[in-house]
Amino acid sequence: NAGVTQTPKFRILKIGQSMTLQCAQDMNHNYMYWYRQDPGMGLKLIYYSVGAGITDKGEVPNGYNVSRSTTEDFPLRLELAAPSQTSVYFCASSYIRLAGSAGDTQYFGPGTRLTVL
Amino acid sequence: ILNVEQSPQSLHVQEGDSTNFTCSFPSSNFYALHWYRWETAKSPEALFVMTLNGDEKKKGRISATLNTKEGYSYLYIKGSQPEDSATYLCAYNAGNNRKLIWGLGTSLAVNP
Numbered sequence: 582n583a584g585v586t587q588t589p590k591f592r593i594l595k596i597g598q599s600m601t602l603q604c605a606q607d608m609n610h611n612y613m614y615w616y617r618q619d620p621g622m623g624l625k626l627i628y629y630s631v632g633a634g635i636t637d638k639g640e641v642p643n644g645y646n647v648s649r650s651t652t653e654d655f656p657l658r659l660e661l662a663a664p665s666q667t668s669v670y671f672c673a674s675s676y677i678r679l680a681g682s683a684g685d686t687q688y689f690g691p692g693t694r695l696t697v698l
Numbered sequence: 699i700l701n702v703e704q705s706p707q708s709l710h711v712q713e714g715d716s717t718n719f720t721c722s723f724p725s726s727n728f729y730a731l732h733w734y735r736w737e738t739a740k741s742p743e744a745l746f747v748m749t750l751n752g753d754e755k756k757k758g759r760i761s762a763t764l765n766t767k768e769g770y771s772y773l774y775i776k777g778s779q780p781e782d783s784a785t786y787l788c789a790y791n792a793g794n795n796r797k798l799i800w801g802l803g804t805s806l807a808v809n810p
Contacts, residue, residue: 612796614797621802622802623787623800623801623802623803624742624787624789624800626797626798629796629797631796639797671741671742675796677796685730685747685796686732686744686747687732687742687744687798688744689741689742689743690741691740691741692741
């Protein structure tokens with residue numbers, strides 16, 4: 582298994598440009614997440630998905646959009662890039678069993694380092 | 699807003715030293731506490747998930763304990779090695795909320 586993969590690894594955008602960060606997992610996980618990590622700020626949840634066709638906002642969703650058309654893929658879209666979106670973006674997935682199960686480990690991709698100039 | 703606090707923020711130890719860090723979280727409505735290890739230029743990797751008060755988990759030289767009544771977890775590393783150098787994150791699930799609330803981490807540097 583490749584686990585969670587992300588592309589690209591690095592990207593530089595100009596203000597106002599748009600791009601899509603790709604994320605895919607081959608573990609048949611139902612939950613997927615997008616985080617951003619800024620220095621000294623810890624991981625912040627942008628969006629998450631509980632399954633194909635279902636997405637929801639996290640702590641910092643403004644400026645981003647997501648879709649989940651398949652179980653495997655969870656792309657993150659930046660429509661009008663701003664310098665405040667300069668960050669490292671991590672995609673993660675987990676398999677959530679039915680209620681009453683133990684806590685669920687999240688598996689992370691390698692990250693995408695995005696700079697907006 | 700639920701806060702997860704980790705201390706110390708950073709730690710420098712000598713090879714062979716044993717060390718421990720603390721993760722504090724809200725004790726009400728507890729569901730699970732996670733520990734992750736995050737090496738520089740890599741992505742976080744899960745170490746432990748703990749759900750029951752009094753849980754103790756161990757993986758090699760690393761172990762963790764959980765006190766849900768008072769809202770803290772300790773991570774211990776016995777005989778630290780340079781390859782243990784990383785940031786150790788804890789994260790908290792409240793109730794049955796599948797979203798994790800992350801601490802800022804403890805950055806450990808082990809000098810050879």
